[in-house]
Amino acid sequence: MKAIRRFTVRPVLPEPLQPLSDLARNLRWSWHTETRQLFEAVDPDGWSAADGDPVRLLGAVSATRLAELAGDLPFLDRLSAAAADLDTYLSGDRWYQERDGQGAELPAAIGYFSPEFGVTAALPQYSGGLGILAGDHLKAASDLGVPLIGVGLLYRHGYFRQSLSRDGWQQEQYPVLDPNELPLTPLREDDGSPAQVVLTLPGRRSLRAGIWQAHVGRVPLLMLDSDVEENGPGERDVTDRLYGGGSEHRLLQEMLLGIGGVRAVRTYCRLTGHPEPEVFHTNEGHAGFLGLERIRELTGTGLGFEAALESVRAGTVFTTHTPVPAGIDRFDRELVARHFGDDGELPGLDAERVLALGLETYPGGRPNLFNMAVMGLRLAQRANGVSTLHGAVSREMFAGLWPGFDPDEVPITSVTNGVHAPTWVAPEVARLGAGAAGRSENALFAGSLDPEGDPPRWDAFAEIPDGDVWNVRKILRERLVLEVRERLRASWRLRGAQAAELGWIDGVLDPDILTIGFARRVPSYKRLTLMLRDRDRLRELLLHPERPVQIVVAGKAHPADDGGKRLIQELVRFADDPRVRHRIVFLPDYGMAMAQKLYPGCDVWLNNPLRPLEACGTSGMKAALNGCLNLSVLDGWWDEWFEPDFGWAIPTADGLAADENRRDELEANALYELIEDRVAPRFYDRGTGGLPDRWIEMVRRTLVTLGPKVLADRMVREYVERLYAPAAGAHRALDANTATELAAWKDRTRGRWPHVSVDHVEAVAATAAGGSAELGSTLSLRVRVGLGELRPDEVEVQAVAGRVSSDDTIVDALAVPLKPAGGPDMEGRWVYEGPLALDRTGPYGYTVRVLPAHPLLATSAELGLVALPTEATGEGAGVLLR
Known part of the structure; x- marks a missing residue:
């Protein structure tokens, strides 16, 4: 029968163990190695049963065990040290306080x-x-x-x-x-x-x-x-x-x-x-x-x-x-x-x-x-x-x-x-880098976060011997194989299989085979099943006699997305085939706990969305922090930071966006060719010492070059310096009176803008025959504009210039402000003048525009108002120089 009410009975911690409660209630334990190790020492079996959750652990540990720990002096010393470390972490100055003290x-x-x-x-x-x-x-x-x-x-x-x-x-x-x-x-x-x-x-x-x-x-x-x-x-x-x-x-x-x-x-x-x-x-x-x-x-x-x-x-x-x-x-x-x-x-x-x-x-x-x-x-x-x-x-x-x-x-x-390195980097990788850098695992990635600390040492990975790098990669792959078998067995039991049917799972995956990971949500644009486009070719890759590949796939479809569910079913049915089920698996219930084993254990992280529909794709960043190489469409962050030194770019058929079937066919073939001709040979090619020297070097380049770029602390610093601090300054500048005045100015400007116009544009330059001009020469612009009831200090008149495309669109545009030269004339028009340097060769063009201007606008586009020349505007407007 069911209970009519549910509540939690919490254990009473002995006084010496009270700090355990504070440590469990602060989620810093989720990325702090020593604190997790302390909780594991409370009850190793209970820690595993609680899935590494200190709150659940403390809710289940026996009173007898708690009494033992309360008298265990070495444990109490560790507990005291962990509590003191947390207190220091919570109270000490960090990077932000240092920047604030510098007048930021x-x-x-x-x-x-x-x-x-x-x-x-x-x-x-x-x-x-x-x-x-x-x-x-x-x-x-x-x-x-x-x-x-x-x-x-x-x-x-x-x-x-x-x-x-x-x-x-x-x-x-x-x-x-x-x-x-x-x-x-x-x-x-x-x-x-x-x-x-x-x-x-x-x-x-x-x-x-x-x-x-x-x-x-x-x-x-x-x-x-x-x-x-x-x-x-x-x-x-x-x-x-x-x-x-x-x-x-x-x-x-x-x-x-x-x-x-x-x-x-x-x-x-x-x-x-x-x-x-x-x-x-x-x-x-x-x-x-x-x-x-x-x-x-x-x-x-x-x-x-x-x-x-x-x-x-x-x-x-x-x-x-x-x-x-x-x-x-x-x-x-x-x-x-x-x-x-x-x-x-x-x-x-x-x-x-x-x-x-x-x-x-x-x-x-x-x-x-x-x-x-x-x-x-x-x-x-x-x-x-x-x-x-x-x-x-x-x-x-x-x-x-x-x-x-x-x-x-x-x-x-x-x-x-x-991504947050202490959360996502496997302990083995952290220890590898920490040993080379001569510091603790926690300090390896976070040294610069403390104003008194040393800078992070991502370059330390460059100093690690090949054998050590490869040994850690193999350990992580072995751990993933065991994790996959355990999860796969549990999944099949939920699917109705009996234990006697599942002996084959003991042979799923091989810790010596090139392992590719693919895990994410399953909307259609992420193309979970692109790898299935040519199933015979995929089977050949999986079962290659000399350079086999194994693939671990995970992902959830939204409960209302039957299309995504069909993609999962298609992948699962392929993976259920007895011919390949030891080389490709789908793991249900993808989440953080699985991800923390999956990213480090894979050799290659696959990402093949429809470009440019992947906003960022941070799973590849987490994989990279563990020395996993990315094999991805040039989308999201990979478009920004890809280099052949540490991964591969899947070619895309961007011009065929309207024909999705043809596009998928071309990009799937490109994926197969990359794995077959470049990825797998690089992994299996052994040097004189029996190690894949070129692969290991790519792992090093991933850690040394990509490591500092993909960090969440780099991201948060950018938010602070480029967005939070300017926003705070803008907010402080707007007291009630200033905000009221700015709102009134915007309202007035919007109402008067229909009367703003660019009436005439003149350009004087020494030009060669055919309307061309020499690099380094200067156009002298003279523009007459109508401002209606607006004042010159409420607008900015600009020349916008740059190379032009075949349809005369200005690309790589540069805006040059023009200055008032006189006015208003009898018709109320103002004259603006300025030089325009011709600093680029090739087809070149310019136009002129008028924008609202106010000291409290973040950008000149903020109001969405602009006045441009019309076809009736005088000569020189939108002139092309070829």
């Missing part, structure tokens, strides 16, 4: 909002790369001392656990997660009652949420939980599953994350004395409603809506992670309107103004849809993609928000993702 004017705190966080497998609140990235962001911020406050939701069923049916169809299970059994503590009011946030739903109903805290090193992570007794059944289920439910369910989740999240941050800061965030970082559009709540806060102090909007924009950073419009949450405008305004949330804010922030009111948009990414961009003065290529794709995708500007000028920059 950094924000006092940053609110970091994300729909999912993958910090550790012990806190399963993630579905894939977005959540793992968010978790690594928090960890790196903690290591650097960046005063982040993470904000997310606590999903009582997490994402889902994946298994397979007998015929290979994905099945989902949703285990109930008890927060009391997770590394969480409730945030409480001063009187001891649970702290809550409240949202108003249509009909004046209430949605309440409790606030749980996770401690990610120095960084607090606040997680909102709607499963509280005060809610009705429907409201209690709002935070039931990650990415589950219909449109209204998702909308409520995102309202709770954004609006409730800001209220949770305010509550946390009030109760703990933590500084209030000056900058809010919206990690993908799901949290975009946080900007509306901050506008409501400011309008409540008497500030007008437009002024509040300017203040909020100045202090907001928005990161987009999707390169495809289908990956963005969109809601019907009527659904959004029903939840806002006087009868819903944010009373006092005009619902039409709220809607205007997210509606796709631009060419090619669907104005009946409320777009969360569009709102995120309109509410943030600073925005970025997550790789250089993804930044370019994002500028193209959202160019409609800035009409009149070329995509290159759309104000979306990029900060390439990174």
Whole structure:
């Protein structure tokens, strides 16, 4: 029979063991080797049974064992050292404090909002790369001392656990997660009652949420939980599953994350004395409603809506992670309107103004849809993609928000993702590098994070003998083989197989064979089954008599994505074939725990998405940190940092995007040829010492060259210096009066802009016959513009010049400001002049434009206003020099 109520009975730790509780409740243990080893020493068998989760371990350890440990002096010495180390880590100055002390004017705190966080497998609140990235962001911020406050939701069923049916169809299970059994503590009011946030739903109903805290090193992570007794059944289920439910369910989740999240941050800061965030970082559009709540806060102090909007924009950073419009949450405008305004949330804010922030009111948009990414961009003065290529794709995708500007000028920059090395580097690899560098494993990657520490020594890997490198790679491959067999056996038992049927699993994979890994979510564009395009050829690769290959595959399809499930089934059925099942396996239930064994154990990491639809692809970064070589389409981060010294680029048929079948055929053939002709021969080619010398050198180059680039601490430093610090400065510059003045100026400028024009352009230069000019010569430009009621100091007149394409489009454009030379004339026109140096050869052209100008604009494109020459404009406008 079932229990009618569930609760957790916690053991009472003897006084000498009390520090174990603090160590277990701070998730730094998930990336700190000595702390994990300490917990393993508490009960090695229990540690394994608890899947390396200290909270579960302490909840199951016997009173007898605890009494033994309380009298074990060597153990107590280790415990004391670990507790002292954590205290030093939490209280000492780090990189951020050093930069702040040097006058960098950094924000006092940053609110970091994300729909999912993958910090550790012990806190399963993630579905894939977005959540793992968010978790690594928090960890790196903690290591650097960046005063982040993470904000997310606590999903009582997490994402889902994946298994397979007998015929290979994905099945989902949703285990109930008890927060009391997770590394969480409730945030409480001063009187001891649970702290809550409240949202108003249509009909004046209430949605309440409790606030749980996770401690990610120095960084607090606040997680909102709607499963509280005060809610009705429907409201209690709002935070039931990650990415589950219909449109209204998702909308409520995102309202709770954004609006409730800001209220949770305010509550946390009030109760703990933590500084209030000056900058809010919206990690993908799901949290975009946080900007509306901050506008409501400011309008409540008497500030007008437009002024509040300017203040909020100045202090907001928005990161987009999707390169495809289908990956963005969109809601019907009527659904959004029903939840806002006087009868819903944010009373006092005009619902039409709220809607205007997210509606796709631009060419090619669907104005009946409320777009969360569009709102995120309109509410943030600073925005970025997550790789250089993804930044370019994002500028193209959202160019409609800035009409009149070329995509290159759309104000979306990029900060390439990174991964947290202490989390993802195998202990054997860390020990290898630490020994060569002469420092501890934890200090190997984090030395520069401490202002008193030595810089990291990634170059130390270059000094390690070939035999040591190869021995570690073989150990990791052997460990992966054992892990795969164990997981495969468990999977087949769930598929209904009997133990007597599974003897063949003992021969699955071989620790001496080239091992390729492929693991990620399974949307169609990631092309899980591209490797199956020519099955006979794949079998030949797997069963090659001299250079065989083995492949480990994992991945989850969204529960509502039958197309993705069919791809998994197709792969599983191929892998079930007795002819090849010892060389290719599919492992269900891909997650952090599996990934931490998979990345180090593979020799090659495969990534073959449709280019350019992979925003970043951080799994390849984690593999690289373990000396695994990348074999990937030039997409995401690999497009940016690929070199033949440490991997391979799969050629793409970009020009055939419309014919997906033909494109897949060409790219699959390119993949087979690379493995057959270059990858496998390099792995099996042995030098005079019996080692694959050239392969080992590629491993070294991967660690030495890529290692420092793919780190999350590099990524977080970029966010601090390029986005957080400028956002804090912009926010501080906008007090109530300044924000009001800026809002009024923008409104006035928009109203007067239709009267701004480029009326005449003249160019004087010594030109050769045929309209050509010599390199190094100068054009003297003279431009007459109409400004209407605007003043010259409210605009900037520019010449934009560069090489031109066959259709006369300017590429690699350079903007040159022109200066007022007189005016206004009798017709109210102003004259601007300036030189234009001809510094490039070949077809060359220029045009002239007028832009709004104000000291508080982050970019000249911010308002989306530009005046360009018309066909009637005088000679020289858009002149081409060939």
